[in-house]
Amino acid sequence: CMIPVSCGLSSALILTMLSGNVAMAQTPKRALSGKVTTGKDNSPLPGASVRIKGTNNGAITDGTGGFSLQVSDSDSLEVTLVGFTKQVLSARGRTSLTVNLSEGSTGLDEIVVVGYGTEKKKLVTGAIDHVNTQQLEQNHSLRVDQALQGQTPGVQITATSAQPGESMKVRIRGTSTVGNADPLYIVDGVPTYDITYLNASDIASMDVLKDAASSAIYGARAANGVVLVTTRKGRAGSMKITYDAYYGTQNPSHKVALLNAHDYGVIMNEMAINSGSQPYFTMEELGRLGKGTDWQEAIYNKNAPMQNHSLSFAGGNDVSVFSSSVAYTEQEGIIGVGGQSKFDRVSFRMNSEHKMYKDIIIFGENLTYTQSRKRGIGVGNIYSNGIRAVFNTSPLFPVYDENGNYGKPTPINPEEANPVAMMDYQNQNRDRTNRLIGNTYLQISPIKGLTIRTDFGISTSNTDSRSYLPIYALSTNVINLRSRATQGIYRANEWNWDNTINYQKEIGKHNFGVLVGTNANKRVESFLNGYKQDLTKAGLDNAVINNGTTDSTQRIFGADSTATIYSYFGRLSYSYADKYMFTAVLRSDASSRFGPNNRRATFPSVSVGWVPTNEDFFKPTWLDFLKIRAGWGQNGNLPQGYFGYLSTISTQYLGYFFGSGDNPFVGAAPIRISNPDLKWETSEQANIGFDANFLKDFTLTVDVYRKTTKDWLVPVNVPAVSGAANVLLNGGNVRNQGVEISLGYNHTFKDLSVGVNGNIGINRNEITDIPNMEKIINGSTAITFASMPEFYRAQVGFPMGYFYGFKTAGIFQNEQEVSNYVSKEGKIIQPNAQPGDVRFQDLNGDGVIDSKDQTQIGNPFPKFTYGFNINLGYKGFDFSAALYGTHGNQIWDGTHDYSRPLSNYTTEILGRWTGEGSSNRLPRVTDGSELNQNWIRSSDLYIHNASFLRVKSLNLGYDFKQVLKNIPLGQLRLYVAATNLFTFTSYRGVDPEVGYGPTGWASGIDLGTYPQPKTVLVGLNVKF
Amino acid sequence: CSKDFLEHSPVDQQTETSFYQNPDQALQALVAVYNQLNIGDFDNIHLVSELASDNCFGGGGTSDLTWKQWDRGQESSNMNLGVWQKYYTGIYRANVLLSKLEGVNWGADSTLKNTYAAEARFLRAYFYFDLVRFFGNVPLVTKQLTVSEYNTPQATPADVYKLIAEDLKFAAERLPAIAYAGIPGSNYGRVTKWAAESLIGRVFLYYTGYYNQNDLAGVVTKAQAINYLEDVITTGGYDLVDSFPRLWQAAGRSFVGEDNKETIWSIKFTHKGLGNWDQKNGNRMQVHIGIRNQVLNPYYKGWGAGTVNPRLWNAYDGNDTRRNASIISIEDENLTGYAVGDQSQYTGYFWKKYQPLNEGNADSKGGNFQIDNYFDNIVIRYADVLLMAAELNLEGNLSKAQTYYNQVRDRAFLGTSGRKTLTTADGKRLIMEERRLELALEGVRYWDLLRQGMNVAKAAIDNNSSDPQFVVNFRTETQGLFKIPEQEINLSSGVYKQNPGWAN
Structure with missing residues (x-):
């Protein structure tokens, strides 16, 4: 099995044989009738081929899945349908039978999408993971990208924010560039950057091309892997109506333990005394503080509803097939006041295919249109992060005062603002996005084996956004004196045109395939936005620019950029007797993003496969199938910028205001040093692996890879005398190497079907070159608060975005320890330290603590990620569970604002140093002025273990068709499901899954994460 | 067809080869040099030098370090990067403009070219003066560099001051002697002859004092410096x-x-x-x-x-x-x-x-x-x-x-x-x-x-206090010069040498 994951999940193969009259007579021919249905829901499968093995006699199932044949007892029946597992059954003693075919099964005839074509899984020579519809459906309470998590080894999916409507960070085989590291998505042949618009139940299959050999066919944009998505198609002869719905509620799974008012008072007093100032509270006042405000409670949207309804129609005849759907999905976020975090989407899909002339001329299209609306609270950096404020605001003042207005801070800290009010006032926004993506194609097959196809696709996305900023005064610094309306439009229009010629020829046991093609692609992006102040009418509904009254403060911004790609590609494949396979791919791409010197680049790949189990000499009884694969190839990655090769003269933000009246003058200067030699970022990858089926029920896939991405397009620091802060250069290598293992077990015990799959992906990321003298790309400072120095960077010899800082060695317990902490020369290393301060390690032994003592203190990348999936079926019951975990990665806990001494703490601070022997980890609490700089240095005090294991989903369903056999439905399944019910982790933050990083190559930095909800839902699947 | 399909040019930007053709574009290039005067955050020379002097302490919030580091002459990694980058960006823009002036079609108006050149050179001198008094030992760049020239070593201060003096002299001589009352309000902020003459006085006093010299790098004598200042007093209005x-x-x-x-x-x-x-x-x-x-x-x-x-x-x-x-x-x-x-x-x-x-x-x-x-x-x-x-x-x-x-x-x-x-x-x-x-x-x-x-x-x-937060100890070994940003030293392949008294 190519993809044990999918095998594991989809093995709910239930073969039921209804034995008829046992006919002992050796009559040569008799009638046999039967029905072919899907294993999953017993719905009829029209168009399946039922053939007497070794003959050309057979039948095709009709619209109800039925067939009838003349058989004799010695016949074997072969039941096949593209996309389903082949079944071979003996006809002996049967007059009728029902065959349940399983989709995406362990069957080696399963079809895998390989890019500009399909291939039988058993012949594939690359590392491709096929994720079929059933896996997605079982987790369909999740979004498409979430549902992929833990399904395929080597694909790490992390939430940067679990806010409804936000996309996940998907990394295939590690982060391989400091530029855009997202995979390429191809939906029905159309390239796109984002698949969150897709409705899970519209997806027929997903194939993840992980290695270079398989993704090389998409050369130019495939360096980060390719995810091929195929939406559902209709089938001839049947009319299927399906209704899927669920409704559920979501809740936070974990609350951070913050100090209550009394404990806050105690800590603040101690902080003041330790820093040489007067305590804030008398003992008596402390006694009166009580619990105070629980800000977390105030921002949670308890029992936040989510629901989904999807109605689909599929069917067709021998000329035309179609599959259409309409779906609505709605999700409220678990954080946010007044419905501020919310997402809904309406989607329509229309796929159809028509035979214009027999099987010779085929025409079809796939179209999906969605309209989604999104409202969200600020997540991300410290200036916009609304969740972080909740952790740092003192519990001393109420959410609302006695008049029902937002509570104001106490005189103790007039600087702090009511975080609920901030969330309310600063997040008055909404987006509406219309997306149309689809393709239309014409396919001509004039002679057997030859297919000529032209495929034109579009992907367009238009977003209207609006926001409203009211007048408010919440604290000294959190004020807004003038109301403002902001309005914006963003558009991305892309077309994609593929033309291919595909020829397959079988000569004896030799199988040849040739594909040649061209691809042209154009993407135009534009935006227009602006704002105006002093509105005549308040409120988000009125947030349009014309509502503003003050022309002098009106601003407007807009831009438009175009990029084009033109490519040629070809693939040669050869196999002999299903034993030896060879594939070679060559793709040549040219992109407008490069200058004429290096506009075009060529990306080759080769791969081979060998199936020892098809050799005569290799017939171990326990081993049913073994294929060994090896591949090598190169892919490209495009820069995100448009004219990196040109020295362009900018007029943006280079002006000056002369004169007593501030007369604006336009300024213009080169903003970049030209680099006409700018060229493609190349990812080179070697992969060796095998797929095995053994002991009938087991599948095992193992892949070992090494992927080197070189010639990054990296804005590197150059000496300032050059006149540029940085230059876009080619250079820099990163190596990702790892092992992926996937083990599956599927068996049917009479009525009980069992599918179990476990997978693990181990990856090591190391930068091997950066093209400047320093060999460093610096991280930013002031990420967690204004005076925080750099704590992550990209550097040769280390993983990308590794955590950088001082190692600590406990707490100085007394003066003696301070004076005993000396260098070899006897110099006191931290002369300014006081008891209770942090002991930093003097790594270079020079007797002082300075930047030369900083080193790697953490890694945001897991040593491995793993998934575990179980599927059980028993009569009408089905049960599934999906687990996902990461191990060996670290989080930088940047949620506490150490630049504001009056910030609230978590209860962890109660374990601080208070005197000799009290703590050897957490220093005494101070206002940050201590000369030892306990928290104002980047150190391992901030590092936390981020390993976790999460029960992502549990589903239990029952198909009432089992007991209500007479209802006119193919299926009536009711189910309950829960997501994120349990998370096992030592991380005390709100969610251990922290994808955030200030740049794409950094991650694992927790500034206040929008956590994944714990969801419980009930659902219904009805098939007519 | 394929070539046309793949050729685009920016819709909102000129390219270096298409720009610098007419006087308006030259003015825009000059404005961008002025623009760099506005750059600066924590690390602007005015604030930093006040913190480093006896006028001010670092202040800010209890956990804010940067201001205190300048106040106390303490280290931090990569400090002063913003200062370094600000001035070299300004110098670069001035150099670009100066190199392009010949190619501009000035038409009949020859004074404009002189005026722009004078302003650009004044600004370049201003940037260099801040740089050289702040860092002491800085590379001297007077043209657009190619990649192979990025490792230009630090120049002697005398050479830098020589350029500053020449640039300021050029500006003082080429800019018109329009007294204050005659300067149109819309021109306030533009460099004047008087600004150039006054800055010569400041540079003269600093260079001759700090480096114990008699004249300004062989370009301006004391008598000339006095004349420049007195010209401002008598005719500047x-x-x-x-x-x-x-x-x-x-x-x-x-x-x-x-x-x-x-x-x-x-x-x-x-x-x-x-x-x-x-x-x-x-x-x-x-x-x-x-x-x-x-x-x-x-x-x-x-x-x-x-x-x-x-x-x-x-x-x-x-x-x-x-x-x-x-x-x-x-x-x-x-x-x-x-x-x-x-x-x-x-x-x-x-x-x-x-x-x-x-x-x-x-x-x-x-x-x-x-x-x-x-x-x-x-x-x-x-x-x-x-x-x-x-x-x-x-x-x-x-x-x-x-x-x-x-x-x-x-x-x-x-x-x-x-x-x-x-x-x-x-x-x-x-x-x-x-x-x-x-x-x-x-x-x-x-x-x-x-x-x-x-x-x-x-x-x-030096500030002695019983309260340790106010203790300041001026480190004479630094000669009052600030730390050259580590990043720049690293990027120069070690060609730049750190100032005395600073690590790395």
Whole structure:
């Protein structure tokens, strides 16, 4: 099995044989009738081929899945349908039978999408993971990208924010560039950057091309892997109506333990005394503080509803097939006041295919249109992060005062603002996005084996956004004196045109395939936005620019950029007797993003496969199938910028205001040093692996890879005398190497079907070159608060975005320890330290603590990620569970604002140093002025273990068709499901899954994460 | 077809080859050089040098380190990168413009080319002067570099000062001698002949003092320096504003206005960025020195950096109008609502010069108080020219020196009651003290100390206190030079050498 994951999940193969009259007579021919249905829901499968093995006699199932044949007892029946597992059954003693075919099964005839074509899984020579519809459906309470998590080894999916409507960070085989590291998505042949618009139940299959050999066919944009998505198609002869719905509620799974008012008072007093100032509270006042405000409670949207309804129609005849759907999905976020975090989407899909002339001329299209609306609270950096404020605001003042207005801070800290009010006032926004993506194609097959196809696709996305900023005064610094309306439009229009010629020829046991093609692609992006102040009418509904009254403060911004790609590609494949396979791919791409010197680049790949189990000499009884694969190839990655090769003269933000009246003058200067030699970022990858089926029920896939991405397009620091802060250069290598293992077990015990799959992906990321003298790309400072120095960077010899800082060695317990902490020369290393301060390690032994003592203190990348999936079926019951975990990665806990001494703490601070022997980890609490700089240095005090294991989903369903056999439905399944019910982790933050990083190559930095909800839902699947 | 399909050009930008064709484009290129004057955040030279001097402590919040590091001469990794980058970006833009001037189609108007060249060279000199006095040993770049030239080693200070002197001389000679009254209001902020001549005086005094030289790098003699300054005094049309407090927005209700007759050259700031963090045309220094996190009328708010050393407050005579116009005393002004909060190194004194005001604050104008403060930063005012002229005339023309000195002092005391007599022996000390009081918090003091020698600087800057947060120990081994950013040294392949007294 190519993809044990999918095998594991989809093995709910239930073969039921209804034995008829046992006919002992050796009559040569008799009638046999039967029905072919899907294993999953017993719905009829029209168009399946039922053939007497070794003959050309057979039948095709009709619209109800039925067939009838003349058989004799010695016949074997072969039941096949593209996309389903082949079944071979003996006809002996049967007059009728029902065959349940399983989709995406362990069957080696399963079809895998390989890019500009399909291939039988058993012949594939690359590392491709096929994720079929059933896996997605079982987790369909999740979004498409979430549902992929833990399904395929080597694909790490992390939430940067679990806010409804936000996309996940998907990394295939590690982060391989400091530029855009997202995979390429191809939906029905159309390239796109984002698949969150897709409705899970519209997806027929997903194939993840992980290695270079398989993704090389998409050369130019495939360096980060390719995810091929195929939406559902209709089938001839049947009319299927399906209704899927669920409704559920979501809740936070974990609350951070913050100090209550009394404990806050105690800590603040101690902080003041330790820093040489007067305590804030008398003992008596402390006694009166009580619990105070629980800000977390105030921002949670308890029992936040989510629901989904999807109605689909599929069917067709021998000329035309179609599959259409309409779906609505709605999700409220678990954080946010007044419905501020919310997402809904309406989607329509229309796929159809028509035979214009027999099987010779085929025409079809796939179209999906969605309209989604999104409202969200600020997540991300410290200036916009609304969740972080909740952790740092003192519990001393109420959410609302006695008049029902937002509570104001106490005189103790007039600087702090009511975080609920901030969330309310600063997040008055909404987006509406219309997306149309689809393709239309014409396919001509004039002679057997030859297919000529032209495929034109579009992907367009238009977003209207609006926001409203009211007048408010919440604290000294959190004020807004003038109301403002902001309005914006963003558009991305892309077309994609593929033309291919595909020829397959079988000569004896030799199988040849040739594909040649061209691809042209154009993407135009534009935006227009602006704002105006002093509105005549308040409120988000009125947030349009014309509502503003003050022309002098009106601003407007807009831009438009175009990029084009033109490519040629070809693939040669050869196999002999299903034993030896060879594939070679060559793709040549040219992109407008490069200058004429290096506009075009060529990306080759080769791969081979060998199936020892098809050799005569290799017939171990326990081993049913073994294929060994090896591949090598190169892919490209495009820069995100448009004219990196040109020295362009900018007029943006280079002006000056002369004169007593501030007369604006336009300024213009080169903003970049030209680099006409700018060229493609190349990812080179070697992969060796095998797929095995053994002991009938087991599948095992193992892949070992090494992927080197070189010639990054990296804005590197150059000496300032050059006149540029940085230059876009080619250079820099990163190596990702790892092992992926996937083990599956599927068996049917009479009525009980069992599918179990476990997978693990181990990856090591190391930068091997950066093209400047320093060999460093610096991280930013002031990420967690204004005076925080750099704590992550990209550097040769280390993983990308590794955590950088001082190692600590406990707490100085007394003066003696301070004076005993000396260098070899006897110099006191931290002369300014006081008891209770942090002991930093003097790594270079020079007797002082300075930047030369900083080193790697953490890694945001897991040593491995793993998934575990179980599927059980028993009569009408089905049960599934999906687990996902990461191990060996670290989080930088940047949620506490150490630049504001009056910030609230978590209860962890109660374990601080208070005197000799009290703590050897957490220093005494101070206002940050201590000369030892306990928290104002980047150190391992901030590092936390981020390993976790999460029960992502549990589903239990029952198909009432089992007991209500007479209802006119193919299926009536009711189910309950829960997501994120349990998370096992030592991380005390709100969610251990922290994808955030200030740049794409950094991650694992927790500034206040929008956590994944714990969801419980009930659902219904009805098939007519 | 494929070629056309793949060829695009930016829709909103010219390319270097298509630009610099006409005078309008040359002006835009010149404006971009000016633009770099607005850049600077924590690390602008005016604020940093005040922190490093005896005028101010670091201040800010208790956990804010950067300001205190400059105050105490402490290290931090990569410090001063912003300063280094700011000036080399400005120098680059000036060099680009200067190299393109020949290719511009100037038509009949030949003066414009000279004017632009003069302004660009003045700005280049201004940038280099800040760089070289800040870092001491800096690469000298006068053209656009190719990649192989990026590792240009540091030049000797004499070579850098030679370029500065030549550039300023060029500007002084080529710019028209239009007296203050004749300069159109819309041109305020543009470089003038007078600005160039005044800056020559400042550079002369610094270079000859700090490096103990007789002339300015062989380009400007002392006599010439005096002539330049006296040309400003006699023909520049500038004068002292009648009352010192009227010079400063925050010092009273009768602010005389920006670009007044005392302003020889200022860096123009505006609130018109309107909260856009990309724009950077606001005066960032103001939010740094603003009273921390509270609005005490008539002042607005800021981060509380550069708390004023009480020694400066105490240095003023009680009748000196400059004390209360330069410094806010929380106690004297009876600002009873003041809360220390997490203000560190609180002294009771804040800057009054450049203190943002509540009335007309940036927020109320539709901007953001963090980035849209808009008081112009006065680089050189007439009082400075008078004091420089007095200093240079001490040996040659004591009475002239006394006259200039009296003008400044009389204005401060609203009459002659504060007069002191200059002598050849003691004149320098008196003038330096006068500069301390007159130009307090204007980014002059630190350099005035350095040019008197390390001993003088150390005696003034060292601060002993029983409270460890106020202890400052000037490290003479640094020669008062700041740390060259580590990143730049690394990127130079080690060609740049770090200044003495700084690690890495």
